[in-house]
Amino acid sequence: MISTIKRRYSLDEYRAIEEKAEGRSEYRDGEIVPVPEGTLKHSRISGNILTYFTSVFRDTQFEPINSDLRLWIPEHRRGVYPDVMIFDGEPQLNAERSNEVLNPILIVEVLSPSTADYDRQSKFRMYRSIPSFSEYLLVEQDEPFVERYSKQAEGWLLSDFNSLEVFISLDSVAIALSMAEIYRGVVFE
Template sequence: MISTISRRYSLDEYRAIEEKAEGRSEYRDGEIVPMPGGTLKHSRIGRNILTYFSTMMRDTQFEPINSDLRLWIPEYRRGVYPDVMIFDGEPQLNGERLDEVLNPILIVEVLSPSTADYDRLSKFRMYRSIASFSKYLLVEQDEPFVERYSKQDKGWLLSDFSGLELSLALDSVSIDLPMAEIYRGIVFE
């Protein structure tokens, strides 16, 4: 029987490695987990969503941010990179860190076959520990389908959106997000 010993990293070690790394990795309470590369379709969908949010939220108190900024989840000691985050007002930095934020109100994840279960289950559970977090969008890349989770007084409400003719009401940021904008330029097989 072969035993594998994985090294545990301190948060400071992770941050030092991440600052110099060519690719990104998540921090999972001592573990450094490399993030898989995205596909062209994944990148286009993320870009479409960020572009639409940026245009619609110009001159408002809301600020959309791309996946270059790390979200720190203190309760779980996790550092993750959501595809898109939206902040109501100034993003709250994690102490003096300029590369970690704490307070998104909306998070978007574009699903990949290798990460879909993690995004739906473990990541969503961790995101729910963030007091400001109230809307979660899970976006399929191989068909026009989005799951919208909305925080309610007694839990989270799931709404599914299928087809390019629909729009998602995002009351927490006072806009509607058309499915056609999410999937602009995407060809489905």
């Protein structure tokens, strides 16, 4: 029987590796986990959402950011790359690192078959440890379907949307996002 030793990385080692890497990886408390590459649908959907938010929030206190910026979750010692994040005011940097932030109010994840369960369960649980975080969108890429979680006094409220004709009310940023806008240019089979 052959045993394998799983190497654990310090946060500094991870950051050094990530700065030179061609692909992205998440940091999971000592473990480095590659992030799967996206699909054309995934890119269109996340691009549509970011473009819409960028246009709507121009000249406001809200700032949308794409997946190039790492979100650091201190309580869980995790570094992740959400598809889209929105900040109310200036993003708070993690110890003056220009590539890690701490304080999104809204996070969007476009679901992939390989990451959907992780995004819905473990990642959502970790996101909830972020004090500023108050709204979460999970967007399917193979059919028009969005799950919206909003933070309430008594817990998190789930609403789902499955029609291109409806709008999703986003309480954290006081706008409505059209399902048709999310899926603009996406062809379903």
